[in-house]
Amino acid sequence: MHILINSIVIGLLFIGLIFFTGGTLGILRMPDFYTRLHPAGKLDTMGLMSFVFAFCIYNLEHLTWDSLIVSLKMLLIVFFVSLSSPTATHAIVDAGIRAGLKPWTKKNKEG
Amino acid sequence: MEVVHSIRPIAAILVSVSIIPILISCGKDRPNFREAWTFVAGVLKFLIIVSMVPGVMHGVLYTFNIVHLGPGLDIGFKVDGLGLTFALVASFLWIVTSLYSIGYMRGLDEHSQTRFYSFFASSLCSTIGVAFAANLITLYLFYELLSLSTYPLVVHHQDPEAKISGRKYLIYILTTSIGLVLPAMIICYHLGHTLDFRPGGILMGTGGKTILTILFFMFLFGFAKSAIMPLHSWLPAAMVAPTPVSALLHAVAVVKVGVFSIIRIFTGIYGISLLKSLHLGTAAAYISAFTILVGSLIAMSQDELKRRLAFSTISQLSYIILGISLLTPKGMIGGIIHIVMHAFGKITLFFGAGAIFVATGQKYISKMKGLGKKMPITFLAFFIGSLSVIGLPPTGGFYSKWYLVLGCIDAHKISLLIILLISSFLNALYFLPIVFKGFFSKEDDDVDVSKYKEAPLCCIIPMIITATISVLLFFYQGIFYKLISIGLKL
Amino acid sequence: MIDNHVFPILIVITPLVCAFFVMGLYWVDKRLCLPLTILAISISFISSIITLYSVLTSGTIQYKLGGWPPPIGIEYRIDLLNGVILVIISFISLFNLFTSFNQVSHDFPEKKGTFYSLYLLFTTGLLGVVITGDLFNLYVLLEITSLSAYAQIALGDKKRAPFASLNYIFIGVIGASFYLLGVGYIYMMTGSLNMGDVAHLIHNLHHSQAIFVAFIFCIVGVWIKMALFPLHIWLPNAYTYAPTASGRIIAPLMTKVMVYVMIRLMYSVFGIDYLFNTLHISQSIIYLSSAAVLFGGIMALSQDNLKKMFTYIIISEIGYMVGGAWLGNKTGLTGAILHIINDVFMTFALFLSAGNFAWRIKDLSIHNLEDIFQKMPWTSTGFVVVALSIIGIPPTCGFFSKWYLILGAIEAKQYLFIIALILSSLLNIILFFRVFEKSLFSSKPHVMESKETRSYNLIEEAPANMTIGLLVIGAILILIGLYSGKIVSNLILPFIPKGL
Amino acid sequence: MELLIKEIIGKYNYWLYIILMMIGLYAIIAKNNLIKKLVGMNIFQTAIILFYISIGYKKGGTLPIIEIPHGHHTISPESIDISKYINPLPHVLMLTAIVVSVATFGVALAIALKIYKEYNTLEEDEIRMRLRGK
Amino acid sequence: MYWILDLMILTLVIVCAIGAITIKDLLGTAILFGAYSFMMCLLWAIMGAVDVAFTEASVGAGVSTVFFVAAIFRTTRRTRD
Amino acid sequence: MKKVALIVVILCGAILIHATSEFPKWGEINSPASLHVSPYYIKYSVEQTDVPNIVTSVLADYRGFDTMFETTVIFCAGLACFLLLRIFNDKEEETESIFYRHIPSGIIIEFKNHEVDIRDEDFELIDSKFVPYDLIIKTVCRILIPFIQIFALYVVAHGDFSPGGGFQGGVILGASIILLAISFNLKTAIEKISEKTLGVLSAIGVFIYAGIGCLCLILKGHFLDYGKLAKILPIDPVKARAIGMLGVEIGVAITVMAVMIIIYINIASQGKHQEGL
Amino acid sequence: MKKRVISFILTFLFMGILWITLSGKFEPLLLFLGLVSVIIVTLMSGNLLFSNPSNDYTITFFRFLGYLPWIIIQIIKANIHVLKIVFSPNMMEKIDPHIIVFTTRLKKDFSIVTMANSITLTPGTITVTANPDGKFRVHAIDRPCAEDLPGEMEERVAKVFGE
Amino acid sequence: MIDLFTYIGIYICFLMIFSLYRGIAGPTVLDRLIGVNAIGSKTVVFLLLIGFIYKRIDMFVDIALAYGLLNFIAVLAAARYFHKKRGLYEESKF
Numbered sequence A: 001m002h003i004l005i006n007s008i009v010i011g012l013l014f015i016g017l018i019f020f021t022g023g024t025l026g027i028l029r030m031p032d033f034y035t036r037l038h039p040a041g042k043l044d045t046m047g048l049m050s051f052v053f054a055f056c057i058y059n060l061e062h063l064t065w066d067s068l069i070v071s072l073k074m075l076l077i078v079f080f081v082s083l084s085s086p087t088a089t090h091a092i093v094d095a096g097i098r099a100g101l102k103p104w105t106k107k108n109k110e111g
Numbered sequence B: 001m002e003v004v005h006s007i008r009p010i011a012a013i014l015v016s017v018s019i020i021p022i023l024i025s026c027g028k029d030r031p032n033f034r035e036a037w038t039f040v041a042g043v044l045k046f047l048i049i050v051s052m053v054p055g056v057m058h059g060v061l062y063t064f065n066i067v068h069l070g071p072g073l074d075i076g077f078k079v080d081g082l083g084l085t086f087a088l089v090a091s092f093l094w095i096v097t098s099l100y101s102i103g104y105m106r107g108l109d110e111h112s113q114t115r116f117y118s119f120f121a122s123s124l125c126s127t128i129g130v131a132f133a134a135n136l137i138t139l140y141l142f143y144e145l146l147s148l149s150t151y152p153l154v155v156h157h158q159d160p161e162a163k164i165s166g167r168k169y170l171i172y173i174l175t176t177s178i179g180l181v182l183p184a185m186i187i188c189y190h191l192g193h194t195l196d197f198r199p200g201g202i203l204m205g206t207g208g209k210t211i212l213t214i215l216f217f218m219f220l221f222g223f224a225k226s227a228i229m230p231l232h233s234w235l236p237a238a239m240v241a242p243t244p245v246s247a248l249l250h251a252v253a254v255v256k257v258g259v260f261s262i263i264r265i266f267t268g269i270y271g272i273s274l275l276k277s278l279h280l281g282t283a284a285a286y287i288s289a290f291t292i293l294v295g296s297l298i299a300m301s302q303d304e305l306k307r308r309l310a311f312s313t314i315s316q317l318s319y320i321i322l323g324i325s326l327l328t329p330k331g332m333i334g335g336i337i338h339i340v341m342h343a344f345g346k347i348t349l350f351f352g353a354g355a356i357f358v359a360t361g362q363k364y365i366s367k368m369k370g371l372g373k374k375m376p377i378t379f380l381a382f383f384i385g386s387l388s389v390i391g392l393p394p395t396g397g398f399y400s401k402w403y404l405v406l407g408c409i410d411a412h413k414i415s416l417l418i419i420l421l422i423s424s425f426l427n428a429l430y431f432l433p434i435v436f437k438g439f440f441s442k443e444d445d446d447v448d449v450s451k452y453k454e455a456p457l458c459c460i461i462p463m464i465i466t467a468t469i470s471v472l473l474f475f476y477q478g479i480f481y482k483l484i485s486i487g488l489k490l
Numbered sequence C: 001m002i003d004n005h006v007f008p009i010l011i012v013i014t015p016l017v018c019a020f021f022v023m024g025l026y027w028v029d030k031r032l033c034l035p036l037t038i039l040a041i042s043i044s045f046i047s048s049i050i051t052l053y054s055v056l057t058s059g060t061i062q063y064k065l066g067g068w069p070p071p072i073g074i075e076y077r078i079d080l081l082n083g084v085i086l087v088i089i090s091f092i093s094l095f096n097l098f099t100s101f102n103q104v105s106h107d108f109p110e111k112k113g114t115f116y117s118l119y120l121l122f123t124t125g126l127l128g129v130v131i132t133g134d135l136f137n138l139y140v141l142l143e144i145t146s147l148s149a150y151a152q153i154a155l156g157d158k159k160r161a162p163f164a165s166l167n168y169i170f171i172g173v174i175g176a177s178f179y180l181l182g183v184g185y186i187y188m189m190t191g192s193l194n195m196g197d198v199a200h201l202i203h204n205l206h207h208s209q210a211i212f213v214a215f216i217f218c219i220v221g222v223w224i225k226m227a228l229f230p231l232h233i234w235l236p237n238a239y240t241y242a243p244t245a246s247g248r249i250i251a252p253l254m255t256k257v258m259v260y261v262m263i264r265l266m267y268s269v270f271g272i273d274y275l276f277n278t279l280h281i282s283q284s285i286i287y288l289s290s291a292a293v294l295f296g297g298i299m300a301l302s303q304d305n306l307k308k309m310f311t312y313i314i315i316s317e318i319g320y321m322v323g324g325a326w327l328g329n330k331t332g333l334t335g336a337i338l339h340i341i342n343d344v345f346m347t348f349a350l351f352l353s354a355g356n357f358a359w360r361i362k363d364l365s366i367h368n369l370e371d372i373f374q375k376m377p378w379t380s381t382g383f384v385v386v387a388l389s390i391i392g393i394p395p396t397c398g399f400f401s402k403w404y405l406i407l408g409a410i411e412a413k414q415y416l417f418i419i420a421l422i423l424s425s426l427l428n429i430i431l432f433f434r435v436f437e438k439s440l441f442s443s444k445p446h447v448m449e450s451k452e453t454r455s456y457n458l459i460e461e462a463p464a465n466m467t468i469g470l471l472v473i474g475a476i477l478i479l480i481g482l483y484s485g486k487i488v489s490n491l492i493l494p495f496i497p498k499g500l
Numbered sequence D: 001m002e003l004l005i006k007e008i009i010g011k012y013n014y015w016l017y018i019i020l021m022m023i024g025l026y027a028i029i030a031k032n033n034l035i036k037k038l039v040g041m042n043i044f045q046t047a048i049i050l051f052y053i054s055i056g057y058k059k060g061g062t063l064p065i066i067e068i069p070h071g072h073h074t075i076s077p078e079s080i081d082i083s084k085y086i087n088p089l090p091h092v093l094m095l096t097a098i099v100v101s102v103a104t105f106g107v108a109l110a111i112a113l114k115i116y117k118e119y120n121t122l123e124e125d126e127i128r129m130r131l132r133g134k
Numbered sequence E: 001m002y003w004i005l006d007l008m009i010l011t012l013v014i015v016c017a018i019g020a021i022t023i024k025d026l027l028g029t030a031i032l033f034g035a036y037s038f039m040m041c042l043l044w045a046i047m048g049a050v051d052v053a054f055t056e057a058s059v060g061a062g063v064s065t066v067f068f069v070a071a072i073f074r075t076t077r078r079t080r081d
Numbered sequence F: 001m002k003k004v005a006l007i008v009v010i011l012c013g014a015i016l017i018h019a020t021s022e023f024p025k026w027g028e029i030n031s032p033a034s035l036h037v038s039p040y041y042i043k044y045s046v047e048q049t050d051v052p053n054i055v056t057s058v059l060a061d062y063r064g065f066d067t068m069f070e071t072t073v074i075f076c077a078g079l080a081c082f083l084l085l086r087i088f089n090d091k092e093e094e095t096e097s098i099f100y101r102h103i104p105s106g107i108i109i110e111f112k113n114h115e116v117d118i119r120d121e122d123f124e125l126i127d128s129k130f131v132p133y134d135l136i137i138k139t140v141c142r143i144l145i146p147f148i149q150i151f152a153l154y155v156v157a158h159g160d161f162s163p164g165g166g167f168q169g170g171v172i173l174g175a176s177i178i179l180l181a182i183s184f185n186l187k188t189a190i191e192k193i194s195e196k197t198l199g200v201l202s203a204i205g206v207f208i209y210a211g212i213g214c215l216c217l218i219l220k221g222h223f224l225d226y227g228k229l230a231k232i233l234p235i236d237p238v239k240a241r242a243i244g245m246l247g248v249e250i251g252v253a254i255t256v257m258a259v260m261i262i263i264y265i266n267i268a269s270q271g272k273h274q275e276g277l
Numbered sequence G: 001m002k003k004r005v006i007s008f009i010l011t012f013l014f015m016g017i018l019w020i021t022l023s024g025k026f027e028p029l030l031l032f033l034g035l036v037s038v039i040i041v042t043l044m045s046g047n048l049l050f051s052n053p054s055n056d057y058t059i060t061f062f063r064f065l066g067y068l069p070w071i072i073i074q075i076i077k078a079n080i081h082v083l084k085i086v087f088s089p090n091m092m093e094k095i096d097p098h099i100i101v102f103t104t105r106l107k108k109d110f111s112i113v114t115m116a117n118s119i120t121l122t123p124g125t126i127t128v129t130a131n132p133d134g135k136f137r138v139h140a141i142d143r144p145c146a147e148d149l150p151g152e153m154e155e156r157v158a159k160v161f162g163e
Numbered sequence H: 001m002i003d004l005f006t007y008i009g010i011y012i013c014f015l016m017i018f019s020l021y022r023g024i025a026g027p028t029v030l031d032r033l034i035g036v037n038a039i040g041s042k043t044v045v046f047l048l049l050i051g052f053i054y055k056r057i058d059m060f061v062d063i064a065l066a067y068g069l070l071n072f073i074a075v076l077a078a079a080r081y082f083h084k085k086r087g088l089y090e091e092s093k094f
Helices: A002-029 A033-059 A065-099 A106-110 B008-018 B020-026 B031-057 B081-108 B113-132 B136-154 B160-192 B209-222 B234-240 B243-270 B272-278 B280-301 B305-325 B329-360 B376-390 B396-410 B414-440 B457-475 B478-488 C004-025 C030-058 C080-107 C112-131 C135-154 C161-190 C195-205 C209-226 C235-241 C244-270 C272-278 C282-301 C306-326 C330-360 C377-391 C397-412 C415-440 C451-457 C464-482 C484-492 D002-030 D034-056 D089-119 D124-133 E002-022 E026-046 E050-074 F002-020 F038-049 F054-062 F064-085 F135-157 F166-183 F186-192 F195-218 F226-231 F237-269 G002-023 G028-049 G057-087 G109-121 G143-147 G151-160 H002-025 H029-054 H057-085
Strands: B002-005 B060-070 B073-079 C061-064 C075-078 F098-102 F107-111 F123-126 G098-103 G125-130 G135-140
Touching: A002 A033, A002 G057, A002 H002, A002 H029, A033 A065, A033 G057, A033 G109, A033 G125, A033 H029, A065 F135, A065 G002, A065 G109, A065 G125, A065 H029, A065 H057, B008 B020, B008 B031, B008 B060, B008 B073, B008 B081, B008 B113, B020 B031, B020 B113, B031 B060, B031 B081, B031 B113, B031 B478, B060 C484, B073 B081, B073 B113, B073 B136, B081 B113, B081 B243, B081 B329, B081 B457, B081 B478, B113 B136, B113 B243, B136 B160, B136 B243, B136 C415, B160 B209, B160 B234, B160 C397, B160 C415, B209 B243, B209 B272, B209 B280, B234 B243, B234 B305, B243 B272, B243 B305, B243 B329, B272 B280, B280 B305, B280 B414, B305 B329, B305 B396, B305 B414, B329 B376, B329 B396, B329 B457, B329 B478, B376 B396, B376 B414, B376 B457, B396 B414, B396 B457, C004 C030, C004 C061, C004 C075, C004 C112, C004 F064, C004 F195, C030 C061, C030 C080, C030 C112, C075 C080, C080 C112, C080 C244, C080 C330, C080 C464, C080 C484, C112 C135, C112 C244, C112 F064, C135 C161, C135 C235, C135 C244, C135 D089, C135 F064, C161 C195, C161 C209, C161 C235, C161 D002, C161 D034, C161 D089, C195 C209, C195 C244, C209 C244, C209 C306, C209 F002, C235 C244, C235 C306, C244 C272, C244 C306, C244 C330, C282 C306, C282 C415, C306 C330, C306 C397, C306 C415, C330 C377, C330 C397, C330 C464, C330 C484, C377 C397, C377 C415, C377 C464, C397 C415, C397 C464, C397 C484, C464 C484, D002 D034, D002 E002, D002 F002, D034 D089, D034 E002, D034 E026, D034 E050, D089 D124, D089 E050, D089 F054, D089 F064, D089 F237, E002 E026, E002 H002, E026 E050, E026 H002, E026 H029, E026 H057, E050 F054, E050 F166, E050 F237, E050 H057, F038 F054, F038 F237, F054 F064, F054 F237, F064 F195, F064 F237, F135 F166, F135 F237, F135 G002, F135 G028, F135 G109, F135 G125, F135 H057, F166 F186, F166 F237, F166 H057, F186 F237, F195 F226, F195 F237, F226 F237, G002 G028, G057 G109, G057 G151, G109 G125, G109 G135, G109 G151, H002 H029, H029 H057
Parallel strands: B002 B060
Antiparallel strands: B060 B073, C061 C075, F098 F107, F098 F123, G098 G135, G125 G135
């Protein structure tokens, strides 16, 4: 049981790490502001989610009322972040449009 | 010696301040009332001071302590012979001057008369304060107050010239008092742990020779009101003030306060024996001798009457310092009694100058030819004053000069004796021609003398009084002699 | 019957609580703000007098806040020094209310209540800084004081005050942070924040570099706040452009309280032994303060604006006090403490008179003051008294503190400091007589009625409350001078630590 | 060498906070823009807070919140291991300091707004020029 | 082991600080200043000062940055240094 | 200036770094700071105050006096912002046009005149620099704000057991209203909590703190000696301390919330309270 | 009025549950504080959470739970898609950002927001604007991502919110 | 497990450094915003990690929650700046 939980946790953690890495790399590599938002907005959210799920499971290893509450709180974090993160992304992209930033497209680059 | 705690010293001091609110409230609208109050205060003050004379003569010491500031530090008053002498002269002359200034100020229709009388009163208060001060700090307090309350009088005319003179006056007086006297006083306190004037001094056996010498010169030059050269030039500058101011303050109160402070330093702080052992008396004597000579010489070259009188004052003040620097009983008495004699003589001269100015508007000696015929009383009084200042009988001036000469002989300072004689001669040289010109010279063509007449009565009467007293002092100087002897504990 | 031990806390708490009430009342009835403010500070004033009295009769008072014993909790420790300063602060604060209420309603018609609230907080902060016995508590209260001071200053002159205030914030924060850093070092090395406790613990650490650095930073922080000479740049503008009502209380109290803090730190935390036997910096600090004295005087001389001139005088006076405190002898410290007391009143009176002039004349340049004595005789009289006091003419109080300072300097053989003190007196003479010449003796004795001068001729005496206030303070200046002997022997000398 | 590394590990925290503080101080003094100065001020303050927190830290210690064993309502003072808990006092002090810095920050921003309203710029030299020009 | 975390975050803090005061755009400064607050919060959490970290999280992330942006909104983004 | 700054900075840095040589190592268990006063707090916090979070107990009880003034600092900042920025009559201000939207039709009307004040259900005031109706942000914030508020209150109430307390809770509570102001507009936020309420709340918060202290004073204890509250509460002094701390924390939270909103509103609208960020 | 009462009650319940979740303690004092807090929040923002409580919330809630697994799978799939793009060495060829505009039949606030956030969370696409009348502008990172919009998602969202 | 968490923490630190690169170097302010926002989400995870390292996760979860909630506000405010400053003429439809 112990090993199973631990391996699940570790697996989730690594998935989270990969997502985080992808997010960061995306921010660095992408050519313009709008495209950068894609990895930043959701790969990070995804990474966070998998991390928090991992923590939840790890925390529930010793199942008590307190740890259950803590896990619930972590799920609340997930809920809020999944609610706020797309909104924030949307707000930022909206801001970009309003600020008059022209989106990078292949055509722009070629022509 | 009997010590009496009495309210009389403080009453004498405060009586003139206490009328200031009355003066201000009378203001411009009721000049007669205002001046009457001034007069009343003057008389009151004089009476209070006179009331202490018998006591002091019998060896009573009137004291009054206001506040205790710290160990050895008080603000308090003490009436001894020296102070009383000085206070008597100053307060008496205030009455006379009040009378005179009524005539003078009204005669010239000066502005801001209320201010003038108020500050005049406060100056007198400070002068008496200095005279009665029981210790150095009280003396310093009133010394500063005097400087400040005479400043508005000096710049009374409010024109650029007056302002420049005022600045000069302040810079000389306050710079020296704060820059030299204050530290000297603090060092003195540091050494002696007290600042009371004590017979025999407080500094005996305290500091090293060097520090005491430096301290002495700080005091000597610090009290710049005594106009010792090279700190004299405020005095001629201050002559821009109205004549009553020049008369009372710059012939009697202010300058004598400087000299009086130095006397206090000599007798109360240092003590004669200490001064003798440090040979400081001689040094001071030569400095003052130098001032006497140079002052007289400069006076001769002045054409403006008041300036000439001013330089004469500079040299006469140094007589006093010379006298006490001799450190012999006769010399000291001569010096101190010269305060009295010179006061009466010089004030007569100033009154004369003022009267001439009121009557004719003339300031320059060269333009005074023949005026004596139109203003005989004025010029007669002027003549008597001159005699007194020169030191010729039958005036009081002779008496003080006589003692000074005796003092010189006692102290075996023949060189100083010669200087005294020379300077008397010089005095004669610069005073007598004025009188001579007034009476005997033919008037210039461009000056129409005929329209002039005597100055108003208010100007004449004080002059007559002081001239008369100058003469009387030749015969009745015993009271002052006795007071001074008591004061010096001789 | 109120327990006697309540009074120390009432001193600080009453203005604090009333500040909230005033803020609340602002929305209810604006007319009640001023009476409540006055009531609050009066209670504080009375409590501080009672406290001082009990200190005089029964010695140092300790008040344990929260009932916790000192190193655990915060304590108030009231000895003679802060007892006296508490009385003075609450008095000045109360007094200023009387002299400035019309000014406040003129300057802030709509925000009067909030202004009074801020004013009360400022007073609270000052009182708290003085009364507290805890190093960190001091910092917090210092920040309350500073914050309300920043805000009050920024409310002043529309053009310049905000900028001056912001500069003040920057430098003030550096100062406060330095102090905090110093306290951090002390805490790190000793583990305590209570002044008395630290003073005990520091004995074994005299040769520690960290304690030295702590000391340097505490002191430099306090110096910045008090505007000692090279660190003074914020002061002139901030105090000049502050609104009259608050400038009057900030200028005299803020710097003086900081000097108090310095003395407290020096003598109650680090101790004499550390200051003068272990450290060898007193010489250089005295040079610094001499420089401050002279610099203040010279800069004041070059100012045309009356208020700005006064601010430089403050800088110069700070040099006096710092120098006195560092002379390292009884007389010098006496002089410094006496000068704190005197200077509070002197600067207060200076700014009072400036306020009175400003009530009628908008631009306080010196040439605008022509013949002001005729127009505002009482204000000018008060001004003259203050000026004499600052110059140091007896019997005003300025003379006596100068007396002790010079005496102390002679004892300590600090001749440079003596020279600086005397030169500064001389500079002050020039400074003030420059003004007197204008204000007392105009160059045109009879001003003609013309278009330009008409508005000028309409100038009249400031309102009665302001004028009387100034005259009362003038009288106090002289009274303090006359009773300085009693003050020194009864209130100051018992405080002076043994061994000095 | 071992000692040196230990010394470095033991002290680097303090060195870095000093560097941080100096960055803040430099910004306050040298920067021309008022808002930048404000940022510098905040950095300066946080550096000091950091220093305090570093004082309180104990290696191997846990949070200054007492762990009450399960089923108990309270814990006796004797059973608390002091070295286990991080020193809480600096935290308390720094809470206050943070609050103070936020308050100062708010007021400073308000004043900066007023300045901008008056001069239409936030650059110090431009404001000074405007003042001098007047 | 543990100190490496601390050291890295400290380095980040310093980088953020330098960035915040060198960027030639006040809005950028505000944003980086927010990041600076995050880092500080982390640092304090690492050192066990949870209450301080909580305060910094709420103040730095929630309020301080908003004030900052609001002030810039009402004034200007322009800066020369 | 830069050179001066550099010199100052290097000087200060050198002094400070020099002093670090004497410091106890980072994380040293036996450093003086950890040995003198703080052990007392750690040992007796639970026994004397019934609060496991030592930071809270020290903050609100042992050194509660500091915290009172800390709250006062906040209050003072709010006061200062109000006093500095608030403009009541903006007559001399430039006349910006005001936009109203007729909600049913979506038509926007522009008013140049300042005096217009439409209070109709169908009309909605729009900021002059108008931001379109952003549905997503608005809706998400509508969901989030109550959650944030309940979380903030939770933080205030649980300051005794976990990190957090009055200040943090207050800030979060204030932030929730600020979020409302950002996502909707300033007017909405001001309608929710009017300026008057904010002013009174900011004063009430600190007053609760000081009032509890004074209550202890009246109950013949020292100022802020919560143990004395046991005289009027049906609990023992130790519990009374915890209750006192809770009351104090609530006061702090109220003030902090109000002041944060005051500062935001005044900064964001330049004191006009018309439109915000 | 009735609507308001319902919305208040609903908020109250929600907040109560949330408080228990956060607190996890059942001491009387804390429960009392919780009650007070919940009442405060309900009074303060009761009209925010459920502004238009005409629907049957419970059913919507369960339908929303049913929607969740689908969207999570979508999210994971799409995340991996973006991950591939990011990690691929020739990223610049793979991406082709462009903006698409489409109109949905969604009318309710909540449904539009759910839709918009779902679009944003599913990688490759970010909602730029979403109007109350159901018009969306979406920024897509490459062609395949944008192709199936609105498509299935719209259907499902509409189902959840009963449109 | 704790060691693992520590290593993950260090790794996240590195990621933060890279994100910070975008924060500092980002050509536009919005790029910086993205970078900082990315740091924000990592911070939440980091806080939880520290909680596990301290074995007091119940204490840290509150902070993380608060952080997650409040970070949003800051980003929103910064984005709002652009909404407002360039908002009037960009969008024609309401």
